[in-house]
Amino acid sequence: MLDFVQNLIDGLMVGSSYALLALGFTLIFGAMRRLNLSYGPSIMVGVFAGTLVHMQYSAGLIAVAAATMIGSAIATVYVERLCFAAVRSGAAVASMVSSFAVWMQIEEAVTLAFPRRTYAFPALSDAPPIYVGELFFRIEYVVMAIVAALVMLVLYAILNRTRFGLQLRAVSQNPVAARYSGINIPAVTLQAFLLAAVIGAIAGFLIAGTDQQITPRFGLWATIKGLIAMMLGGLGSIPGAILGGLLLGVVEAQSQWYLGTEYRDLMAYLVLFAFLVLRPGGLMGTVAVTQDREAARRL
Amino acid sequence: MASPGTLRIEGLTKRFQALTALEDVDLALESGEALGLIGPNGSGKTTLFNLISGVYPPSAGRISFNGNDITGDPAHRISRRSIGRTFQNLRLFPRMTVYENVRAARHAGAPALSQLWVGRAARRVERDAVMDRLAEVGLADRAEDLAAELPLAGQRRLELARALAAKPTLLLLDEPAGGMTPAETDHMAEIIATHAMPGRSVIVVEHKLDMLSRLCNRLCVLNFGRKIAEGTADAVLRNPDVLEAYLGTEDEQDRHAPVD
Amino acid sequence: MDDFTISVISNIGLFSFVALSAYLLLLTGEISFGQQAYFALGAYGAGIATVMWGWPLAIAVVWAVAIGMAAGALVALPTVRLRGLYYSIATLAFAEMVRNAFLIFRYRREVDGFEVGPAGAEGFRDIRYIYETGISSFEYMLLIYALLAGVMLLFLLMETARLGAVFRMIGDDPVLAEMQGIDVTRYKVLAAAIAGGIAALGGCLYAHMVTYVEPAIFNVMLGVHALAYGLIGGLGTAFGPILGVIIDIGVLESTRAFSGYRMIVFGGLVAVILIVRPRGLLDETLVHRVRLWLRPAR
Structure with missing residues (x-):
């Protein structure tokens, strides 16, 4: 029982970073109804920018975090311009495949710039774990969970209290109506991509700071985790993305402990597959499914 | 009955x-x-x-x-x-030809694998039937155009031809x-x-x-x-x-x- | 022909199978991120058959296709009703399940004094059938292309007959296809089975050419590449995905013109192609024009 609770806590804390990745995917998907496979790789660019600042100038955590955000924002703008803004409307698959091609580009460019593949990343904290009774909390995980929670609060405020948030929600719920009411959709879309880039960069910073290292494969890893978490929660739902991330973290932690490391990913995919088949809307399904009126509208 | x-x-x-x-x-x-x-x-x-x-x-x-x-x-x-129908907001297969759109209505009910091969005689029967429907709606001369290339009125007539081809x-x-x-x-x-x-x-x-x-x-x-x-x-x-x-x-x- | 040329041409052939597999599903309007799973099942299944059970390659090929078709149909049954991204991610989840399962899967036994068989993450070594039977790499290349020609014949037959039109109708507008009396679910399962069989055939041939397979080969990258080939080459004809493979492997990889930054060139090329032609180089409109030009009066 103690093990289970410990895994649950660890899983929730790690899951909070998955939730951030899922939120980024959801923002982009909400704005475009398209999937940006290059989301993880863009974050990876940011994390490498952070590493660079760390190595060259032995900068502090704040500067590294800033570099991470700037790096992933620049990469994201490149992806958005090339794969989304430039590709015709109605060609969602082309956008997705194009974002994959650009992913290949980014990964190779980073590998050329950082030929050693594995690089050190500054630790979030090197304090020893805190013990509460028989449970222990890794400080990095605690920082991760707290920062993630703060980011979610800020995102909530942005979406519900600002003009941009209102416009983004309008675009994601009904692009046609949004355009007729004078919303500049390309601008809102670009801003959504940038917001997603910043959120993703924070997640990337937290994860790399916990692992204390980074490789170009981080792009693949982040895309996959974010996608799974988003789909578990329910496509297009903000609360769903958060719940999906947490669920993914818990499933991984529990199966790693009870079944072994080699079963960790297998179980995560099994849960995902089961969710998709048995409850295609995900955890917060009904919201997403009713929003996805594509089929109904074509009739 | x-x-x-x-x-x-x-x-x-x-x-x-x-x-x-x-x-x-x-x-x-x-x-x-x-x-x-x-x-x-x-x-x-x-x-x-x-x-x-x-x-x-x-x-x-x-x-x-x-x-x-x-x-x-x-x-x-x-x-x-x-039972055949047409649609208020036009539904065609835009990347198929006018001919293929009408032919589409004739797939009904054939078993899955029989569709891999259509014999010469059957093809001729099919062709005549499709061209008759197209002639009825005045689109026979546009059979080889893509459906998306027709003007709106033509697309509506094509939909009608397709519905008729299924002999509803x-x-x-x-x-x-x-x-x-x-x-x-x-x-x-x-x-x-x-x-x-x-x-x-x-x-x-x-x-x-x-x-x-x-x-x-x-x-x-x-x-x-x-x-x-x-x-x-x-x-x-x-x-x-x-x-x-x-x-x-x-x-x-x-x-x-x-x-x- | 030198070994390098043979290996490049053989690779083009092998990856064409996965590309065609993903292309067939694209025709029916489904984006699968998971065709590498059937490639893996074919590779492992056929490898086990020739190495451990001593089957001849010809039977192993049939066996691999059967595995691929069965798995494709089985996965399709619960997933056909999923739409769009849900289907894509479900196929991804399945493929990753297969890959992770092969990371755990051990099936070892002694054959001729050596222990052989899949050994989890260490992979599956010594799939040496073509070397033991003295088939040269040139002859094997011909075999790959003979089977690829068979698959292409199937596609061309499909396009001239009704089945291809049915698949395209489903891809364009499944509800409208349903209203033409087409049992969309059944045809989607059929397409998934055929696609699974084609990918497994490629996997079987791949395993016997390289003699060694490991789960890491069959990751998402392979699946998304397969998808991209169809979309670059074009969705208008089955030559599209093959053109995509040729552009990537044949031109960029083999000429070594851009060694070191090949992916940067390839990625940019794909992005530009998709801006100009969202349905690929050989898209339906172009294929239609060519067809009219070849056959002016019908």
Whole structure:
């Protein structure tokens, strides 16, 4: 029982970073109804920018975090311009495949710039774990969970209290109506991509700071985790993305402990597959499914 | 067995979450009869077509066709029972040719693997049938064009040709002259009268009442998902409920709002 | 022909199978991120058959296709009703399940004094059938292309007959296809089975050419590449995906013109192609024009 609770806590804390990745995917998907496979790789660019600042100038955590955000924002703008803004409307698959091609580009460019593949990343904290009774909390995980929670609060405020948030929600719920009411959709879309880039960069910073290292494969890893978490929660739902991330973290932690490391990913995919088949809307399904009126509208 | 093209609808209701699109509608159509269906936008006309053709199952009520209960059957099975339709907002296979679009209607009911090979004789029969349908709607010379290259009126006629190619005994036409000029509308009405109506039952949804009264001997009026009147064209159009339903919504129709 | 040329041409052939597999599903309007799973099942299944059970390659090929078709149909049954991204992610989840399962899967036994068979993450070594039977790499290349020609014949037959039109109708507008009397669910399962069989055939041939397979080969990258090939080459004809493979492997990889930054060139090329032609180089409109030009009066 103690093990289970410990895994649950660890899983929730790690899951909070998955939730951030899922939120980024959801923002982009909400704005475009398209999937940006290059989301993880863009974050990876940011994390490498952070590493660079760390190595060259032995900068502090704040500067590294800033570099991470700037790096992933620049990469994201490149992806958005090339794969989304430039590709015709109605060609969602082309956008997705194009974002994959650009992913290949980014990964190779980073590998050329950082030929050693594995690089050190500054630790979030090197304090020893805190013990509460028989449970222990890794400080990095605690920082991760707290920062993630703060980011979610800020995102909530942005979406519900600002003009941009209102416009983004309008675009994601009904692009046609949004355009007729004078919303500049390309601008809102670009801003959504940038917001997603910043959120993703924070997640990337937290994860790399916990692992204390980074490789170009981080792009693949982040895309996959974010996608799974988003789909578990329910496509297009903000609360769903958060719940999906947490669920993914818990499933991984529990199966790693009870079944072994080699079963960790297998179980995560099994849960995902089961969710998709048995409850295609995900955890917060009904919201997403009713929003996805594509089929109904074509009739 | 009832004679072909007989439709019986009893207590048909369709709810989408909070919205009731169609409520307790009864309708009967005899073999070879032509019925006009009118009503303001959002009154449930297309919903009724979607229920008959099996796009989604009804929330309550029964539909029977030729004496067989078809309530809740999947669309492909209903189509094979020889119910054909066209769509208010045009549905074609845009990347296929005009010819292929009409041929598409002839796949019905063939077993899955028999489609891999079509013999020469069968191909000729098929070709003649498809070209006959295209000739009827005046598109024979455009057979090799992509469907997307046709003008709107041509696309509507192509839809009609496709529906006819499946040899339906019941044909559902959803605004066959929608968006057409008066001349195109006349042409369409003539095509329907000479090629679509003989030998089959037809339900036509149309806002153009003169076209409707030319084609149909009976009208049925829906408003807010309920049937508010039914009878001969003259009687229906003098019905006070109908006038009330239409007044004040007249200008909305011109905007072609994609509701319903 | 030198060994390098043979290996490049053989690779083009092998990856064409996965590309065609993903292409067939694209025709029916489904984006699968998971065709590498059937490639893996074919590779492992056929490898086990020739190495451990001593079957001849010809039977192993049939066996691999059967595995691929069965798995494709089985996965399709619960997933066909999923739309769009849900389907894509479900196929991804399945493929990753297969890959992770092969990371755990051990099936070892002694054959001729050596222990052989899949050994989890260490992979599956010594799939040496073609070397033991003295088939040269040139002859094997011909075998790959003979089988690829068979698959292409199937596609061309499909396009001239009705089945291809049915698949394209489903891809364009499944509801409208359903209204033409087509049992969309059944055809989608059929397409998934055929696609699974084609990918497994490629996997079987791949395993016997390289003699060593490991789960890491069959990751998402392979699946998304397969998808991209069809979309670059074009969705108008089955030559499209093959053109995509040729552009990537044949031109960029083999000429070594851009060694070191090949992916940067390839990625940019794909992005530009998709801006100009969202349905690929050989898209339906172009294929239609070519067809009219070849056959002016029908």
